[in-house]
Amino acid sequence: MMPELMLKINGAKYEVKAVTTATLAEVLREELGFTGTKMMCNEGECGACTVLINGKPMLSCMTLAIDAQNKDILTIEGLADPVTGRLHPIQKAFVEHSGMQCGVCTPGMILTAKALLDENPDPTEEDVRHALSGNLCRCGNYRRITECVLDAADRIRMGEKDDK
Amino acid sequence: MTLPKYLTAGSVEEALSLLSQYGEKAKFVSGGTDLLMQLKRGEAAPECLICLGEIRELDFIAYDEIKGLRVGALTTILNVANSSLIQSKFSILAQAAGMLGTPAIRNQATLGGNLCNAAPSADTAPPLLVLGAKAKTTGVEGEKVVPLEDFFVGPGQTILGQDQLLTEIQIPNMLPHSGGTYLKQKRRQGADLAVVGVAAWVVMEKGVLKDVKIALGAVAPTPIRARKAEEILKGRKFDQGLLEKSGLAASDEAKPIDDIRSSADYRRQLVAVLTKRAITQAIQQAEGR
Numbered sequence: 001m002m003p004e005l006m007l008k009i010n011g012a013k014y015e016v017k018a019v020t021t022a023t024l025a026e027v028l029r030e031e032l033g034f035t036g037t038k039m040m041c042n043e044g045e046c047g048a049c050t051v052l053i054n055g056k057p058m059l060s061c062m063t064l065a066i067d068a069q070n071k072d073i074l075t076i077e078g079l080a081d082p083v084t085g086r087l088h089p090i091q092k093a094f095v096e097h098s099g100m101q102c103g104v105c106t107p108g109m110i111l112t113a114k115a116l117l118d119e120n121p122d123p124t125e126e127d128v129r130h131a132l133s134g135n136l137c138r139c140g141n142y143r144r145i146t147e148c149v150l151d152a153a154d155r156i157r158m159g160e161k162d163d164k
Numbered sequence: 165m166t167l168p169k170y171l172t173a174g175s176v177e178e179a180l181s182l183l184s185q186y187g188e189k190a191k192f193v194s195g196g197t198d199l200l201m202q203l204k205r206g207e208a209a210p211e212c213l214i215c216l217g218e219i220r221e222l223d224f225i226a227y228d229e230i231k232g233l234r235v236g237a238l239t240t241i242l243n244v245a246n247s248s249l250i251q252s253k254f255s256i257l258a259q260a261a262g263m264l265g266t267p268a269i270r271n272q273a274t275l276g277g278n279l280c281n282a283a284p285s286a287d288t289a290p291p292l293l294v295l296g297a298k299a300k301t302t303g304v305e306g307e308k309v310v311p312l313e314d315f316f317v318g319p320g321q322t323i324l325g326q327d328q329l330l331t332e333i334q335i336p337n338m339l340p341h342s343g344g345t346y347l348k349q350k351r352r353q354g355a356d357l358a359v360v361g362v363a364a365w366v367v368m369e370k371g372v373l374k375d376v377k378i379a380l381g382a383v384a385p386t387p388i389r390a391r392k393a394e395e396i397l398k399g400r401k402f403d404q405g406l407l408e409k410s411g412l413a414a415s416d417e418a419k420p421i422d423d424i425r426s427s428a429d430y431r432r433q434l435v436a437v438l439t440k441r442a443i444t445q446a447i448q449q450a451e452g453r
Binding site for chain 2: 002033130
């Protein structure tokens with residue numbers, strides 16, 4: 001079966017044909033070109049494919065695309081300001097503090113961090129490490145990633161308007 | 165492979181009616197975190213996927229002073245872990261739910277899904293067994309309530325028939341001076357399935373173990389109670405010698421296998437160690453209350 005799906009991604013609606021067993025990660029990447037979502041282990045172990053669904057981090061490789069209909073999907077492409085292109089404070093922190101090395105885990109890390117900061121604007125280092133515990137970084141850049149998220153939390157709390 | 169149809173059930177009734185049409189050719193989709201792996205590996209090739217996500221009536225946590233706790237089968241693991249009610253009154257369940265998978269997995273996975281998948285390592289099962297939980301199933305012939313212990317039949321197998329759905333988990337109210345803990349040995353600090361999981365729950369009265377329940381995960385075809393280990397301690401005043409005996413008895417009751425995560429031998433030894441540790445912590449908790 002190949003039904004027509006209606007997906008709401010980064011605020012826009014997309015119609016796409018996909019088999020019933022297609023994962024959201026496959027449809028995002030291969031049908032719609034949202035390749036910012038990374039697919040690594042494809043078995044729910046690594047967190048690279050994390051997107052936000054209705055504001056919560058979910059694994060797009062463990063979600064049927066057909067199940068994600070009528071929900072708000074946020075991918076890394078939708079995080080910067082769509083009009084000005086200004087980066088989100090978490091993205092800015094990752095750029096300024098070298099939060100990424102090879103970059104494969106980065107979209108999942110940043111989106112998971114966004115969900116954390118939306119819910120808890122003033123996390124401890126322990127909170128950050130716990131929230132990111134399902135996102136693996138094979139470069140082992142965890143210390144700097146944690147610093148980036150804490151720094152982004154400071155920026156957001158202080159109401160720093162992104163001035164780039 | 166022919167691709168399955170995808171149908172959405174809006175209510176328990178609809179889910180049952182779809183199930184009666186497709187029977188064993190259908191698979192329910194709850195959080196999907198176990199099912200998707202089965203689909204990807206070709207271990208499941210259903211003709212029909214029945215999505216349960218819209219059944220809001222099965223997503224609830226309800227508490228009654230007399231009847232105890234009821235949790236809907238479609239409640240996410242995250243909501244079980246984060247419920248302040250479960251944390252304060254049934255902390256062992258919240259604790260174990262917080263150890264399952266990763267934060268994102270806990271957002272998706274459901275309590276009912278964890279139990280119906282019936283993995284011997286299911287993290288929510290040992291705590292529920294020691295809490296004396298019951299499973300409510302709903303079928304065309306009505307509702308049934310069975311002890312959770314009888315719900316599991318083997319790896320991936322439950323008593324659910326072709327026409328039944330797990331709808332609710334019921335937990336009796338906690339007794340005063342009780343305490344419990346769940347210990348999970350993994351291969352690494354991050355997310356992993358249990359090599360061994362041990363839940364212990366005790367009721368203390370003046371240094372005497374009035375009641376003891378021990379449950380083991382990942383060391384038998386289903387999550388099991390370690391009754392001989394319980395009997396050694398039950399009704400007795402706590403002492404270290406009895407604790408040693410109880411740990412060894414639990415180890416004897418375990419029927420572990422060698423697999424990718426551990427050898428059977430290591431699992432048997434771990435059961436003894438973790439049982440002793442879990443009992444000790446449960447007693448501390450019970451006496452601290």
